[in-house]
Amino acid sequence: MxxxxxxxxxxxxxxxxxxxxxxxxxxxxxxxxxxxxxxxxxxGTDGTAVHEEQVDKVYNSGNMGFLERWSKRKTLHRAKSKRKNK
Incomplete structure (x- = not known):
């Protein structure tokens, strides 16, 4: 294909x-x-930015607390770093 x-x-x-x-x-x-x-x-690495945008939108709408946002952003950052190291 x-x-x-x-x-x-x-x-x-x-x-x-x-x-x-x-x-x-x-x-x-x-x-x-x-x-x-x-x-x-x-x-890809650009996809991480999209996921970060989604987390921020949910947080800004009030449907997610600070600690949950921090945790999700930390997970995304680790995944991004892991991809760079490969």
Whole structure:
């Protein structure tokens, strides 16, 4: 299977919208490898930033306490460091 040139590029397949939310463009939704592409993009180092954004949004909305936020961010930081060391 050959992948398109944009495969796994987080800024192309899951960009930040003007409203501050991430969403896939229409052309990505029509692609046959969209699920694998998004998984690959989110598994990379840029994907950690997306997970950090999600944690911060939940914290800012008041649905998560400080210690839970700290714990989740620490886990994400460790995973990011582990990927860099490989």
């Amino acid at each position: 050959t992948f398109p040139k944009c495969f796994g590029d987080l800024q192309k397949v899951f960009p930040m919208g003007e409203d501050g939310l991430r969403s896939s463009p229409d052309e990505c939704l029509a692609c046959q490898c969209k699920t694998d592409c998004l998984r690959y993009a989110l598994a």
